[in-house]
Amino acid sequence: MTTGAVWRRLDPLQPLLVGMLAVLGLMTVYSARADWSRQLVWVVLGACAYAAASAFDYRRLRPVALGLYAATVLMLLAVHLVGHTTLGARRWVSVAGFPLEPSELSKLLLVVVLAAYLSRTDRLSWRSFGGALLLIAPPACLIVTQPDLGTTMVLVAVIFGMLFLAGASAWQLFSLVFAGGVALPLLPYVLHGYQRKRLEIFLDPSQDPLGAGYNLVQARIAVGAGGLFGQGWLHGLQGQLGFVPERATDFVFAIFAEEFGLLGSLVLLAVFGTLLIRLLRSAALAPDRFGGLMAGGVFVMILAQVVENVGMNIGLLPIAGIPLPLISYGGSATITTLAALGLVQSVVLRRRVVAHGAGDPVTLGTITRRAQA
Amino acid sequence: VIALGGVTPKARWSRRLIAAASLAVLLVGGLSVKLAELQLTDGATLAGMARANTVHRIVLEADRGIIYDRHGGALVANSPVWNLEVTPAALPVDARARTTELSELARITGVPEPKLVADLLAADPYADVPVGGNLTQAQELALAERLPDLAGASIAQRSMRTYVEPLVFGHVVGYVGPLNDADLKRLRPSGYLPGEAVGKVGVEAGFESMLRGQNGWADVQVDARGQVVRTIDSQAPVPGKSVYLSLDAALQRATAQSLADGLVRDHKKAGASVVVDPRTGEVLALVSLPGYDTNVFTHGISQADYSKLLDDPNRPLLNRAISGQYAPGSTFKMVTATAGLQEGKITASTLLNCPSYINVNGWIYHNWASYSLGQMNVSKALATSCDTFFYQVAAMVGDVTLARYARAFGFGQAKDIEMPGVMPGLVPDRIWKQLQCGVPDLNSDACRWSQGDTITFGIGQSYLLTTPLNQAVYVAALANGGLVMRPTLMHEVRDSSGQVVQSLHAEVTGHVPASAANIMAVREGMRQEINRPYNLNYWFRAAGVPADGGGKTGTAQWGGSGLDLPTHAWFVFFAPYSQPEVAMSVFVERGELSEVEAAPIAVQMMKFYRDHAGAIRA
Numbered sequence: 006m007t008t009g010a011v012w013r014r015l016d017p018l019q020p021l022l023v024g025m026l027a028v029l030g031l032m033t034v035y036s037a038r039a040d041w042s043r044q045l046v047w048v049v050l051g052a053c054a055y056a057a058a059s060a061f062d063y064r065r066l067r068p069v070a071l072g073l074y075a076a077t078v079l080m081l082l083a084v085h086l087v088g089h090t091t092l093g094a095r096r097w098v099s100v101a102g103f104p105l106e107p108s109e110l111s112k113l114l115l116v117v118v119l120a121a122y123l124s125r126t127d128r129l130s131w132r133s134f135g136g137a138l139l140l141i142a143p144p145a146c147l148i149v150t151q152p153d154l155g156t157t158m159v160l161v162a163v164i165f166g167m168l169f170l171a172g173a174s175a176w177q178l179f180s181l182v183f184a185g186g187v188a189l190p191l192l193p194y195v196l197h198g199y200q201r202k203r204l205e206i207f208l209d210p211s212q213d214p215l216g217a218g219y220n221l222v223q224a225r226i227a228v229g230a231g232g233l234f235g236q237g238w239l240h241g242l243q244g245q246l247g248f249v250p251e252r253a254t255d256f257v258f259a260i261f262a263e264e265f266g267l268l269g270s271l272v273l274l275a276v277f278g279t280l281l282i283r284l285l286r287s288a289a290l291a292p293d294r295f296g297g298l299m300a301g302g303v304f305v306m307i308l309a310q311v312v313e314n315v316g317m318n319i320g321l322l323p324i325a326g327i328p329l330p331l332i333s334y335g336g337s338a339t340i341t342t343l344a345a346l347g348l349v350q351s352v353v354l355r356r357r358v359v360a361h362g363a364g365d366p367v368t369l370g371t372i373t374r375r376a377q378a
Numbered sequence: 379v380i381a382l383g384g385v386t387p388k389a390r391w392s393r394r395l396i397a398a399a400s401l402a403v404l405l406v407g408g409l410s411v412k413l414a415e416l417q418l419t420d421g422a423t424l425a426g427m428a429r430a431n432t433v434h435r436i437v438l439e440a441d442r443g444i445i446y447d448r449h450g451g452a453l454v455a456n457s458p459v460w461n462l463e464v465t466p467a468a469l470p471v472d473a474r475a476r477t478t479e480l481s482e483l484a485r486i487t488g489v490p491e492p493k494l495v496a497d498l499l500a501a502d503p504y505a506d507v508p509v510g511g512n513l514t515q516a517q518e519l520a521l522a523e524r525l526p527d528l529a530g531a532s533i534a535q536r537s538m539r540t541y542v543e544p545l546v547f548g549h550v551v552g553y554v555g556p557l558n559d560a561d562l563k564r565l566r567p568s569g570y571l572p573g574e575a576v577g578k579v580g581v582e583a584g585f586e587s588m589l590r591g592q593n594g595w596a597d598v599q600v601d602a603r604g605q606v607v608r609t610i611d612s613q614a615p616v617p618g619k620s621v622y623l624s625l626d627a628a629l630q631r632a633t634a635q636s637l638a639d640g641l642v643r644d645h646k647k648a649g650a651s652v653v654v655d656p657r658t659g660e661v662l663a664l665v666s667l668p669g670y671d672t673n674v675f676t677h678g679i680s681q682a683d684y685s686k687l688l689d690d691p692n693r694p695l696l697n698r699a700i701s702g703q704y705a706p707g708s709t710f711k712m713v714t715a716t717a718g719l720q721e722g723k724i725t726a727s728t729l730l731n732c733p734s735y736i737n738v739n740g741w742i743y744h745n746w747a748s749y750s751l752g753q754m755n756v757s758k759a760l761a762t763s764c765d766t767f768f769y770q771v772a773a774m775v776g777d778v779t780l781a782r783y784a785r786a787f788g789f790g791q792a793k794d795i796e797m798p799g800v801m802p803g804l805v806p807d808r809i810w811k812q813l814q815c816g817v818p819d820l821n822s823d824a825c826r827w828s829q830g831d832t833i834t835f836g837i838g839q840s841y842l843l844t845t846p847l848n849q850a851v852y853v854a855a856l857a858n859g860g861l862v863m864r865p866t867l868m869h870e871v872r873d874s875s876g877q878v879v880q881s882l883h884a885e886v887t888g889h890v891p892a893s894a895a896n897i898m899a900v901r902e903g904m905r906q907e908i909n910r911p912y913n914l915n916y917w918f919r920a921a922g923v924p925a926d927g928g929g930k931t932g933t934a935q936w937g938g939s940g941l942d943l944p945t946h947a948w949f950v951f952f953a954p955y956s957q958p959e960v961a962m963s964v965f966v967e968r969g970e971l972s973e974v975e976a977a978p979i980a981v982q983m984m985k986f987y988r989d990h991a992g993a994i995r996a
Contacts, residue, residue, distance in 0.1 A: 169397075229420045229427075229428075231421070232422075243432065246431075247602035289389035305398075319409070321412055
C-alpha cells in the first residue's frame with residue numbers, strides 16, 4: 006500500500022470547510038481593522054500545525070497523556086505567576102517575546118487528556134466518572150481564577166460532552182447537572198465584579214447603555230443593521246466607525262453579520278454546522294475509543310465556542326470572552342483550533358479500511374509502524 | 379472489525395453521536411432563527427439606530443447681524459469664543475478610563491467634577507453637551523493639545539457679541555442672552571433651539587427677526603470617538619441682516635457726555651435724553667444714565683454681579699429714556715396753550731393776569747413767583763412759564779378736553795419704537811381716577827376728579843406721566859407743525875451681501891387738531907423762552923450757540939401733593955426755529971432747577987450738533 010492511498014482516506018471536505026472559514030476570518034479581521042497580516046501568519050502557522058497533526062499518529066499521544074496533563078497545569082500555573090494582566094484578567098504569558106494565551110491551548114490539551122483517560126475502559130464506571138472530574142478540577146480552577154469565564158464555560162461543555170460521548174449513564178449525567186444547578190447560585194460569589202456586571206447587564210442591558218451594556222447594545226445594532234444582504238464587505242457602518250467594541254475578537258461575528266447580512270451569516274453557520282457534523286462523522290469513523298473521544302471533544306469544543314460567541318453577539322447569551330473559531334483575530338486560538346482539527350484528521354486518516362482486493366483489513370497505524378520498522 | 383473486500387467501512391454512528399449531531403443541528407438552527415429575527419424583523423429598526431449612531435446632524439450657527447450707526451460705525455462685534463463639548467456616548471467604555479478622562483476635563487475647564495458628571499448624565503448621550511463656560515486662550519490651547527486622547531471631547535467655536543462703548547450705546551443696543559424657558563415656548567415655532575442666543579433688551583431684541591440668521595446644518599458621519607469622518611450633506615447658514623440704526627454715533631456720544639457732565643455738575647445721579655429728527659421721527663441719540671456694561675451679560679454674569687446691578691439705587695438697568703415715567707411739569711404747558719387756543723377759550727392776544735396765586739374753592743394754587751407778573755398773552759405766559767395763567771386756561775378748557783389734546787400730542791401712548799420695554803406714561807381722566815382709587819365710595823375725594831386736578835393738569839402735574847421719548851416726539855410735533863411721528867431707530871437694513879432690504883419709512887401716527895396759526899403762537903412762546911435775557915439765553919450766549927429754536931423748561935414735582943416735594947428737571951427743545959432739524963428732550967432725575975440743570979445740557983448737545991451738522995446729516 007502506498008502513501009498515496011493513505012491520503013485517499015483523508016476527509017477532503019474538512020480542510021475545504023476549514024479553508025473557507027480561514028478565508029472568511031481573514032476578510033473579517035481585515036474589515037475589523039486588526040492586523041490581518043499577522044492573522045495570515047497565524048493561519049499559515051496553523052495550517053502547518055494542521056498538516057503536522059494530521060500526519061502525526063494521534064495514538065502516540067495516549068502514552069504521553071500524563072505528561073501533557075502536567076504540562077497543561079504547569080502552563081496555567083505559569084500564567085498566574087508570571088502572566089500579563091490585561092483588562093483586569095491575567096491570561097497571557099510571553100514565550101520568547103511572543104504573547105501566548107495558554108488557556109486556549111489548554112482546551113485542546115484537556116480534550117486529549119480526557120480522551121486518553123476515558124478511553125482506558127470501554128464503560129464509564131462511577132469511579133472513572135469521578136476520576137475524570139477530579140482530573141479536570143485543578144486546571145479548571147486555574148482558568149476560572151485567571152479569570153477567564155469564557156474558557157471555563159467551554160471547558161464545562163467539553164467535560165459534559167465528552168462524558169456523554171464516553172457513555173456516561175443517565176444518572177451520572179443527571180448528577181452533573183444537579184451539581185451544576187447547586188453551584189449556579191454560588192456563581193455571583195465566585196465571579197469578579199466585572200463578570201457579575203456582565204451577567205446583570207445581560208439580564209437588563211438598558212441599565213447601563215453607555216458602560217458595560219454598550220457592547221451588547223452596539224453589537225446587536227450592528228447585526229440587525231446587516232439586514233438580509235448586509236452592507237457589503239468593508240462597508241458596515243457600526244463596525245467601520247468603531248461602534249462595535251472588540252470588533253476583531255469577541256464581537257467579530259457582529260462585524261461579519263453587519264457586512265454580509267443574514268445570507269452571509271447563514272452561510273457561515275452552515276459551514277460551521279457542516280464542519281461540526283463532519284467532526285462527529287470523524288468520531289464515528291475513529292479506529293479506537295481514544296480517537297473517537299478526541300474527535301468528539303474537538304466537536305464539543307468548537308460547538309461550544311460557536312454557540313457562545315454567536316449567541317452573545319446577537320444578545321442571546323451573556324458576554325464572555327470567547328473567540329469565534331478561525332474567524333476571530335488571535336494567534337493562540339487560531340493555531341490551537343487548526344491543530345485540533347488536524348488531530349481529528351489524523352484520526353480519520355488512521356481509520357480501519359479494507360484495501361481493494363486484499364483480505365485483511367489493515368489500519369493506517371499498522372502501515373506506519375511497518376514503514377518505520 | 380472485518381470489512382469485506384473492496385468496501386470502505388461506513389461510519390459507525392452510535393446513538394450518542396446521533397444525539398450530539400442533533401444537538402449541534404438544533405443549536406445552530408436555533409441561532410439561525412434568532413439571527414433571522416434580528417436581521418429581518420428588527421433589521422429596519424436596528425439599521426435606523428445604526429444610522430442615528432453614526433450620522434449626526436450638526437447645527438452650523440449663522441452669524442448674527444451686526445448693528446451699526448447710521449454712518450456704518452459698528453456698535454457690536456461677533457468675536458469667537460471656544461467651548462468644550464462632550465458627547466457622553468463617545469466617552470471611553472472602560473469605567474476607569476472614563477473616570478480618568480472626566481477628571482482631566484474637570485481639571486482643564488475648572489468645572490467641579492461632580493457637576494461635570496451630573497451634567498453629562500442628565501444630557502442626551504448622543505448630543506454634544508457644552509461643558510463649562512467659555513474657555514480662556516490658555517485653556518483652549520491646553521485642551522486642544524490633549525484632545526486626541528480625550529474620546530468624546532471636542533472644542534466648539536462659537537461667536538459671542540462684544541459691544542462697543544456699552545456705557546454710551548448700551549441702553550439702545552441692548553444685549554443677547556440664552557433663551558429662557560418662557561422665550562423658548564414662544565420662539566420654538568420660529569426654529570429657535572434651547573440655549574440659543576436671543577436679543578433680550580434694546581434693538582438686539584427689537585430687531586431680533588432681522589439680526590438672527592438662518593442656521594445651517596451638516597449631516598456628518600462620526601466614528602465611535604465622535605470624530606467626524608465625512609460630511610454627507612449640508613446646508614450653509616445664512617448670516618443675519620445688518621441693521622443700520624438711525625443713531626449718529628458721534629451725537630450719541632456727545633449727548634451722553636453732555637448729560638453726564640450736567641449730572642456731575644449738579645450732583646445728580648440719573649437722567650435721560652432723546653434727540654429725534656422732527657421731519658422723520660428718526661432717533662438720532664437716545665441716552666439713559668447711568669448705563670452699565672452690557673458685555674457682562676453676554677460673557678456670563680455672576681449672580682452676585684447681577685444682584686448688584688438690580689439692587690443699585692440708581693437703577694442702571696432701567697432705560698429711563700423709554701421706560702421711565704415722570705410728570706412733565708411745565709413742559710406740558712404747550713398742550714394746555716394749544717387746547718385753549720384751538721378750543722377758542724383764548725386767542726393769541728388774549729391777556730390774562732399772572733397773579734402769585736389763585737383760589738379755587740378755598741384751595742390756594744401758587745405761581746412759581748411770589749409776586750404778580752401782570753397781564754400777558756399766551757406766548758409770554760409760556761416764555762415766563764406762568765403757572766397761574768395756565769391754571770385759568772386749564773379751568774376754561776376742562777379736564778376732558780385737556781386729556782384729548784394731551785393724547786393728540788402722543789402723551790399716554792407707548793411708542794412703537796424698535797425696543798422692548800417702552801412705557802406709555804399716563805394721561806389721567808375722571809374714569810381713570812375712579813378705577814384706580816381703590817375705595818368703594820366713588821364719591822370720596824380719592825376717587826372724584828376735582829377742580830384742583832384739572833388746574834394742576836394744566837401745568838403738567840396732577841397725575842400726568844410721560845417719558846423722555848414721548849417728550850421728544852411731543853416737541854417734534856410742535857416743531858414740524860403738528861405731526862406726531864412714529865419714533866424709529868431704523869436707518870436701513872442690509873442683507874449679508876450688502877443689499878438694502880429695508881430702509882427708513884417715516885410714519886405719521888397722528889395729527890394735532892390745531893390750526894397752523896395756533897401752533898405758531900405756541901412756538902412763539904417757546905422761542906421767547908430761550909431768548910429771555912438774564913435767563914436761558916445766557917447758556918446759549920455762553921456756549922456761542924445762536925438761540926435759534928424753541929424750548930421749554932419744566933421742574934416737575936413728584937411723590938404726592940403739597941409743598942417742598944422733590945422735583946425732576948426737564949428741558950424740551952427744537953431747532954432751528956423756521957426749519958427744525960432736531961427735537962430733543964433732556965431729563966434730570968431729582969433735578970431741582972430746570973433752567974440751570976437741564977437746559978445747559980441741551981445747549982451743549984446743540985453746540986455739538988451745530989458744529990457737526992454736516993457730518994451728522996451726511
